[in-house]
Structure formats: C-alpha cells, structure tokens
Amino acid sequence: MPKNKKPAGGRPAKNFDPSYAKGGKPARHGSSKPGSRSAGHRGYRAEEAEAPRAKDRWSRDERVSAGRSPHRADRADRAPRDDRAPRSYDRGGRDERPARSNDRDDRAPRSYDRGGRDDRAPRSYDRDDRAPRSYDRGGRDERPARSNDRDDRAPRSYDRNERPVRSFDRNDRTDRAPRSYDRDDRAPRSYDRGGRDERPARSYDRNDRNDRAARPARSFDRDDRAPRSFDRDDRAPRSFDRNDRNDRAPRSFDRNDRADRAPRSFDRNDRPTRSFERDERAPRRDFDRNDRPARRDFDRPGFQDSARRPSSFYPAKDAGAHFTPNDDVVLERLEAEAIQAGDVDGVSFGDLGLGPNVVRVLAELGAASPFPIQAATIPVVLEGRDVLGRGKTGSGKTIAFGAPTVERLMSLWAQSGKAGGKRQMGRRPRALILAPTRELALQIDRTVQPIAQSVGLFTTQIYGGVPQGRQVGALQRGVDIVIGTPGRIEDLIEQGRLDLSEIAITVLDEADHMCDLGFLEPVQRILRRTAKGSQRLLFSATLDQGVATLVDEFLVDPAVHEVAGEDQASSTIEHRVFVIENREKRDIVAQLANRKGKTLVFSRTRAFAEDLTDHLEDFGIRAVALHGDLNQSRRTRNLQQLTSGRVDVLVATDVAARGIHVDDIDLVIQADAPDEYKTYLHRAGRTGRAGKEGRVVTLIPRNRQRRMTDLLDRAEIAAPFEFLAFGEEAFPEDAPGYVAPVAEVAEVEEAVEVEASAAPEASDAPEQEQPDTADTPDVLEEADETIESDDEQQTV
DNA sequence: AAAAAAT
Known part of the structure; x- marks a missing residue:
C-alpha cells in the first residue's frame, strides 16, 4: 500500500514533477475516484471545498502577520468579518477540525492512505500550520487502528500526554505548589493592599534597606497609606453605593446603611427638595475632593495628607510622620522634580546623554528634540535609578523610557566588557517592558525596536493570541529587550523558555493599570523573576499611589518625575x-x-x-x-x-x-x-x-x-x-x-460654600x-x- | 466589565 501511495504522494508532486505527468492521470484519478482515496479527497473535495478556503484564510493571516493590510477594502466590510469569525475558530484550531472531520470522512480511504502517507503530504500543508497537530499526526501514523478516527484522538490523548508535559511544567509548577503558597500569600496580598501582610515583610526589607532610619518614616508613609486606603474606601463606598444600587430593592435598607449618609437620607426624604440634593452634592464633592487630594497627596503628601486624614489617624501619623517618610519622599520628589515644559527649550537628546545612533533614530521617528517628560526622565534612567514617570497622554512616554533603556543597556554592556560582541545565541534578555495590552506591546516595540537596532540590540514581542513558535525562536536566537504582556511572558517562563534572571531594567508602562486587580499578581511574579535590585521604571499618565505596592517591593529610592503644568x-x-x-x-x-x-x-x-x-x-x-x-x-x-x-x-x-x-x-x-x-x-x-x-x-x-x-x-x-x-x-x-x-450662579455659590x-x-x-x-x-x-x-x- | 495564556 505504501508504495502505491507513494505514487499517490506523487500527486502532490505532480505540480513539481513532470514525470508524474502520467500522474496527470492521477488528476483523473481523483476524478474517477472522487470520494475515495487521496486522489479523490484531496484533488476534489479538498481543493474545491476545503482547501481553497483554507488557503485563502491562511493567506490572509499571513498577510496580516506580515503586517500588511488586506488586499481589499472589502475586508472592512462585514463579509470578511464573517469569515474572520470562523478564523478565530481556526486559530482555536477547531474550524480546521471540522475540516478534519471531513477528512475523516475521507479517512476511511485514508486508512488506506496510511499505507500511503503521501496523501499526508497535502495534510502536511495543514500540518505546517498546525505544528502541534503534526505531533498528533505523528501519533496517528503510529496508529494502525486508525479506522477509528477517535484513535486519532487517542494520539491526541498523547498530545495531551505531551501537554502533561506542560503539566510537567506545572510540575515545575511544583513551583506552583509554592505558588499555591504564593497564592496563599496572595490572599494576604490582597490584604496587603490593605497593606498588612506584606508590611511585616517590608519592615524586614526596610531593615535590609536600611536607610531606614529614614524609613521609619516610611512606616509612617504606610500609615499614610492606611489613610489612602481610606481614600480608596471613599471610592469604594462609591462602588458600594453602586452595589447598593444594584440591590436597590434593599435601598430602603441602604438608607439604613446610610446612617453614614444621613445627608442623603435626608435628601431622599426631601428628595423633592433639590436644594438638599445640592447639599448632598456638596458633601459628595467633598468626598471627591478628598479623592482629589488623594491625588494631590501623591504630589504633596505632607500638607494635604495631614489636612485630610481621618481624625483617628491624623494625630498619630502627623506626629510620627512629620514628613520624613520614605514614601512621602517619593511623593515629594514627584513634586520636587517636576520639570517645567519651558525648561526643555534648546535641549537635545544628545544633551540628555543619549548616543548618536539613538539620537539619529529618534529623529527618524519624528522626535527631533525631547518633550518635557523625556528630558526629565532620560538622564535619571541613564544614571541607573528607579524612576516613576508621569506625563499626560500623548506626551511621549514611550521614548522617555525606551530610548534610555537602550542606551543604558549599552553602557552596562560596555562596563562588563561585552560590548561589540556578536549576537550570542540564547543569551538572556536584559530588559523587559511590560504593557497591559497586546496592541500596546506591539506599538512600543515599533518605537523601541529601531532604537535598539541602531546600536545592535534585538527586541522581541512576547504576547498571547499568537503562536509562540516565533517568539520562542527569537528568544533562542538571543534577544536583548523583551516587550510584551504578562500572560504569555509568564507562560514562557513556566515553560522554561524565557529566563528573566539577567533582566537589568524592567519597565512597566501604564503602571497604575498594571497594579489593578488581575494584573498586579502576575506582574509581581514576573518582577520577582528579574534580577534582584535591578532597575525598574514605572510610567503612566495617571501614576498614583496605586503603584505603591510595587514601589515598595521592587523600587529603591525612586526618582519621581512629572511635567509641571501638564494637566x-x-x-x-x-x-x-x-x-x-x-x-x-x-x-x-x-x-x-x-x-x-x-x-x-x-x-x-x-x-x-x-x-x-x-x-x-x-x-x-x-x-x-x-x-x-x-x-x-x-x-x-x-x-x-x-x-x-x-x-x-x-x-x-x-x-x-x-x-x-x-x-x-x-x-x-x-x-x-x-x-x-x-x-x-x-x-x-x-x-x-x-x-x-x-x-x-x-x-x-x-x-x-x-x-x-x-x-x-x-x-x-x-x-x-x-x-x-x-x-x-x-x-x-x-x-x-x-x-x-x-450657569446658575446662586446655586453654584451655595455648593461652594x-x-x-x-x-x-x-x-x-x-x-x-x-x-x-x-x-x-x-x-x-x-x-x-x-x-x-x-x-x-x-x-x- | 475588560484585560492578560491556552485549551
């Protein structure tokens, strides 16, 4: 059979090998045996029905993956979307499976084919797409008892066995066992946000760090946090309010709950009386303002904190804190190191310490001279310090951390005497840039890659939703800067394909968002994999105390920069x-x-x-x-x-x-x-x-x-x-x-009072x-x- | 609710 099928295999070769022109018959073959064998199913059914579609799809995907836009404008249209929907399935691999099911129908013949794997050649096409499946197929080949496609599944089970490999990873996760511990830790962490569990640890850290004479101050800062948490509580209450709203039937109850909100209850009672509402508003706004202050607290901790703390906390903190706390220091620096937009006039990227290659690329990217946030943070990053950077949206934060990161890697490299070397296979990445979405990771890479390339460094994107093969391949070839999203990065770490132990610089873009529920813990786990004490940069347009958890664990004496007047x-x-x-x-x-x-x-x-x-x-x-x-x-x-x-x-x-x-x-x-x-x-x-x-x-x-x-x-x-x-x-x-x-002046004034x-x-x-x-x-x-x-x- | 791994 196999031999026969080899000829059958010749079919695929027919496109290449004229000698099989006789095989031209095969085509006929196919026609003659449409439903049955390889000839049949591949030639006709596959081509006519499945094959073509698949090809189109692949080609589209390829184009996309190549960064090209679809040929037709039509793609913007729904029709393409409809097609795409299935694609999503395809990626899942499922769509193809149905196709397979069809193949399986043909498979009866295939069972024959088995002898003749030639048929598989065509499949091999599919397989190319399906790397993993190819494995499955390997399994299938072995499976004589193929008559049952399900046997094939058995192989899948093998695959699964392979997956168990993953499970092995998971065994690696034995680390996870620890993780589970970590998770135990996590629970506490959530509490930690409350700040408590970690705090003890921190206290240790502080002992370690130890400048801590000052840090006791920090502890004070922590006290500050408590208040902060309160600020959050203020917000939370809102959320609670909303919850309450959901529960509104219970609202009547809520009102009871609102004992706190006496005012509100009044409002409602009087509800008709809007003036009261406004009274409500006023108080509410006060809350809001408390929130605002919170923001400002970040900027000017000392003053506002003391002013707004709940009375119970006020004395203790103030007394102890009296303004030395480390966190407060951080916050103060935010204020102290704010740069005036005007200060940047006449400054060039070169002046900031960037090398000629980097400067040239920046110019090519359209950044002829530095924006304020860039002027503020670049020199500090080059010093090797941890940095918190806040610049409003669209103010150029990507270059603010991207360019100096590249430059810093070069100088570190030079210091270690490795500069100028060839790309070392498998060398471990030295910089990591984390972003909350794939699109953002991609976009950051688009900016950072050319900068890195100008000095001979390599970048790669590590994010999900895409086959990991290319990413792993790049890592194996050796990459200097990894840019990606948390999920896939963690995944590859667990698979043992990504080693962050030599990461010297970690950047968190949209850092405050990366501290949100769901992101924080993965980010923490990733950061813990990076070199201890290595440089960390946190950037965001809305950088606030929400990043304190990360700052405390991972940053040392960070410089805080923002651009004054940029609101x-x-x-x-x-x-x-x-x-x-x-x-x-x-x-x-x-x-x-x-x-x-x-x-x-x-x-x-x-x-x-x-x-x-x-x-x-x-x-x-x-x-x-x-x-x-x-x-x-x-x-x-x-x-x-x-x-x-x-x-x-x-x-x-x-x-x-x-x-x-x-x-x-x-x-x-x-x-x-x-x-x-x-x-x-x-x-x-x-x-x-x-x-x-x-x-x-x-x-x-x-x-x-x-x-x-x-x-x-x-x-x-x-x-x-x-x-x-x-x-x-x-x-x-x-x-x-x-x-x-x-505006209705009277009412406004009332509220203001x-x-x-x-x-x-x-x-x-x-x-x-x-x-x-x-x-x-x-x-x-x-x-x-x-x-x-x-x-x-x-x-x- | 959304995002971030994959299946």
Missing part, C-alpha cells in the same frame, strides 16, 4: 457630555460618528462594541471593532485599518483606552461612560495627542449625571452637560448665533460651574431615583 485644563482636548435617552444611544453614536475624520468609539462591553459596529454599518458608516473577543489578527488588522485611514471609525472596549496611538483621531465618543476617572483620562487621551486638538463626547443617561459630575471632578475636567436627542444638532456651538448656556467649609479649596468652583449649566438643573430634577435604578439596569 487636563491645559490640554488641547474639548470635553462635552450629552445627556441622552439610552434607547437612542446607538443612533446618536451613528449621528456623531457620521463625519469625516477619525473617530474612536468606546463601549463598556465587547458585545455592545460589536453591536455598535454593526449599527454604524447599517447607517452606511464604515466601522470596525476592537475588543478581546476578536482573534489577534483581526484585532491587529482592525486597528491598522483605522491607522491607515481605510476606516474612519473604530469601536473599541477599553482594550484601546490606554497607550494606543493613532494619528489624528479628532473625536472620541464614549458611548458608555467610564466608571473611573482614570479611564476617562486615558480614553480621552486617544485624541489631542502631541498638542493636537481633539474632542471628547460622553453619552450618559440622565440618571448618571451626578456620577458623571463626580467623575469629571476627580479627573479635573470641565465639561458642559447638554441634552441631546437623536437628530438634534450635536455641536450647536459650531453654528453661528449660538449662545452658550449660563458648603465645600469651603469642609475643604480648604474653593478653586474648583469654576469647574463645577461648567456642569451646572442652565440645562443641567432640569436634568437633575428629572433624575429620579427610580428612573435611575431602571436606567442603570439597562445601562449596566
């Missing part, structure tokens, strides 16, 4: 809030997005992102989606379509909220309002980049106005609230003769004034609690 108020972004009927949301989004220019629409869920995308297309607006339900090639392609201008509208979840840079997005529409002020800032930051102008529009149901006001307060953003119904002009101020709404009594600052008055436009009060009146709960249900 949202000074930004080039215009903010608007439209109060709408939820049912009109999709139509209004379409109305707003129906324009020239790139528009980014944010949705809270993946499903709604898809829904909106479809709706936009129904309106004849070409749009693509970006969210975690898409396979990576679609994600990459869809984002690329916006970048290239092939499509003007991208509907995304918060996967696109942070870091993603697309030139000339001039409108951001938040179809769903964000829950966190930081999210608002990051989403908004997709526009107005590098000093360009942009608009941000947020759609909210009327019951969300108060929450939105709170959020904007925290974000320190001034935005007018306006009613908007589908079909109404969204930007009336652009029309001639438009008169802006006037209350605030003034509770908090020293009254500087926010103007900000409040914004939301309190003539329209807003009416809206608030209508914001009945009942309606609110209903709408929230709908919204959430």
